[in-house]
Amino acid sequence: MDAESAANAGRGARTSGPATPPTSPPVGVTKITSPNGPAEERSAPDELPEAAPIPNGHTGEQSAPDGPGTAQTAIDGLPEASPAPNGLTGEQSAPDAPGTAQTAIDGLAVSVPPTIYDVARAAGVSIASVSRVLNGRRNPRPETRDRVLQAVAELGFIPDGAARALSVRLKEVAGVIVRQPWASKTPEDVFADEDDSLQFPDMINRGIAEAAQRRGFDILVRSVSLDEHDPGGRTLALARKSDGIILHDRVLEPDQLERLARQIPVVTLAGVATPMTANVSSDNPAGMRDLARHLLYDHGYRSISYIGGHVDSPDSIARFRTLAAEVADAGAEFVDGPQWQGNYTAGGGARVMNNLLARRTDLPRAIVCANDQTAIGVLYALERHGISVPGDVAVTGFDDIPVARHLHTQLTTVRQRIRELGETAFEVLYSMINRETPVDRDIVLPTMLIRRQSCGCGEARQP
Amino acid sequence: MDAESAANAGRGARTSGPATPPTSPPVGVTKITSPNGPAEERSAPDELPEAAPIPNGHTGEQSAPDGPGTAQTAIDGLPEASPAPNGLTGEQSAPDAPGTAQTAIDGLAVSVPPTIYDVARAAGVSIASVSRVLNGRRNPRPETRDRVLQAVAELGFIPDGAARALSVRLKEVAGVIVRQPWASKTPEDVFADEDDSLQFPDMINRGIAEAAQRRGFDILVRSVSLDEHDPGGRTLALARKSDGIILHDRVLEPDQLERLARQIPVVTLAGVATPMTANVSSDNPAGMRDLARHLLYDHGYRSISYIGGHVDSPDSIARFRTLAAEVADAGAEFVDGPQWQGNYTAGGGARVMNNLLARRTDLPRAIVCANDQTAIGVLYALERHGISVPGDVAVTGFDDIPVARHLHTQLTTVRQRIRELGETAFEVLYSMINRETPVDRDIVLPTMLIRRQSCGCGEARQP
């Protein structure tokens, strides 16, 4: 059997319907299968007979709730393999299942994993003892310990997380909700990819995950789009799988937030601390003030505008306010209006500029963007229209994401301690989960002005 | 009470030790608290008295396994609030807990969430009925339905995921293991940030998450570093929280992989399908062949080298082989050797080049990199040494990550359908979880050569 046919061996076999697929897409994973690569690069070992060893048969058959339950039982090897106390009933083979041993045949069978009862029996001890040696509670007798450990190794036992979670009331999972900026992208959007690129939220998540790992936690990330019909619902759905929730930017309305916080610990990023929630964010006022003064006094720009992020973003609002105040204090002109509303994406920034330029609007001397992503779009639009940055117009960002320094015109921006934002958010959440008294429930991290080319620094301003 | 003191209100209160912190870091989340931002930006509403309404008291007290269990019970509102059948024992207040009502005081208290029993009682029906209306099973009487729904709304009931998972034997969670390239970064590494940037793996994960969402699944991502002492252990730990596992690149040894696959469905990315696992990857041979021929025949380069990724990476090995073969076929020179070993990071690429240049080695006419990240490092090193790309040396990448087109010298590379790789991996895993016959267990996605500047295309080759 050559690789080609081996790869298709599974085809044509009966396929059972998935268990109530939420939004079932055009199903079918059929892809272009290596049109021309050398065979050895994609060979599919397919020793059917002995290739799928069923350590301990006995299929639990998780029949789909509705839909015709389809039984694809593996070869039932050891009938008496699971003498669990609470009488395992063995597989409940669906009535319409003509043949069995199907999953075993296609070689991808996964037998029902062993439980703590299997380990206990194999080791000749009680499940309590197994649990104890596995969790290092009260030192068991060395012999007991060894026997258990051996049984565990032999069976390849992996304790079920759900069962443990239910028992200790701790899942060791933190849910993270991100506002999805890349939802509204159009096919021909030049920045589709760029907006898919590493965002500020991704880096924060990296920080969260890192801190979580130290505590034995994992993170479950879910993104909700701006135009989501029910962000609250999606958030709740994630909450049931987590011990606590971290909310990026502003994903929930205040009332929804309160409801959620009543059920589970909640930490917001860039929001505002409430009696029930904690918050961690960067010092927007200080960051924007430094940037604004640099533009106003160091460069002497007399007219400045601000391209906002999401309309209701606390971060964007804070930045806007500080900038407007600084511009006013300097007696300079603050160019404002609805046409300057962005959405934190490069596409949004480009759109704002294109619209402005189409109307032949006079541009301010400097354009301050809500974040780097937006600035990237602005730079692009300006460049395409032959407008020089920073010669004709200065442009700045906020965040200092990695790409910022690789742009053709390096971006002047305000650096946030992005990962630290995430790490801190997790630590606060962790303490809340442990019902500890949080050290502080409104944490603000410092920022730093990063001067590069786009504001007019770095190189002699060329016309 | 001003914002400053409000923020510190919680301090000084007794803090209980966290439950067996794995690798306890210098604890304490104390951060720089807004050095100079206006107060209203970080105000912490702190209406102590009525701020923390305890809907239905009764604290479950998840006392830390070892360590002195510290009880921080909330105000016990409704003593008889949980008439659960299996006799809830109420809080097991730890012996050393002098006072209670502590979490309520600091305002961040989270009462024990209601269970299905609370809902059933409130609605005057059985828990079975609650479960049925919530899951839309067998249409309940409209009245029953309404009462349940109302009770759910009133109590803010969120069914516990662990309990559900245990019962239906499905967690609706897919575990994803990534090989962590950013582990070995040194402080002074110029590319630390760049390597922190959106990587190929991140984009794949985005695809996985997207596909997962359609099926009601969430993904749990864990990264293991190359020098991990026990990648298998960390993987198993994640496996207990998941229904299936997706492995990036090559994170497990074949034997570990087999052990894992015997317990739980496994899909590898860029690996090789085995009797127990499925694999999805890009067509490396075709992609590299197109690239190699472009370099060899279109540009006529006669000497080429390859900077590899991780030594044992199947992708890198496949690319290497194809390139070597193509170069040989063309009768050109393939410059090889251990000094050309990279590690998929920009830092790695830069290091290889710096070492080579330090030894004043003659460079080949073209340097093919295992991935874009590596190429970025190479471009950087070359530029610093005043070597012109593509004038003196051509450089190419692989992946076509977003930054590739934003580099000063735009990168010629081989595009992979990155997100699709992830989406496909999830779909295959999903079918395995449902014990379906997979459509194909070795899926290969097509690639596409993207010619930009770094190979010598696009602009007239300047000296």
Next chain:
DNA sequence: CTGAAAGCGCTTACAG
């Protein structure tokens, strides 16, 4: 030190 048993919060046949 160890075992028997209760309990975690759901879902789902099984009988009314």
Next chain:
DNA sequence: CTGAAAGCGCTTACAG
């Protein structure tokens, strides 16, 4: 249509 009960796989006082 609905309720009582069993069962999912662990952990943990509680008694030996």
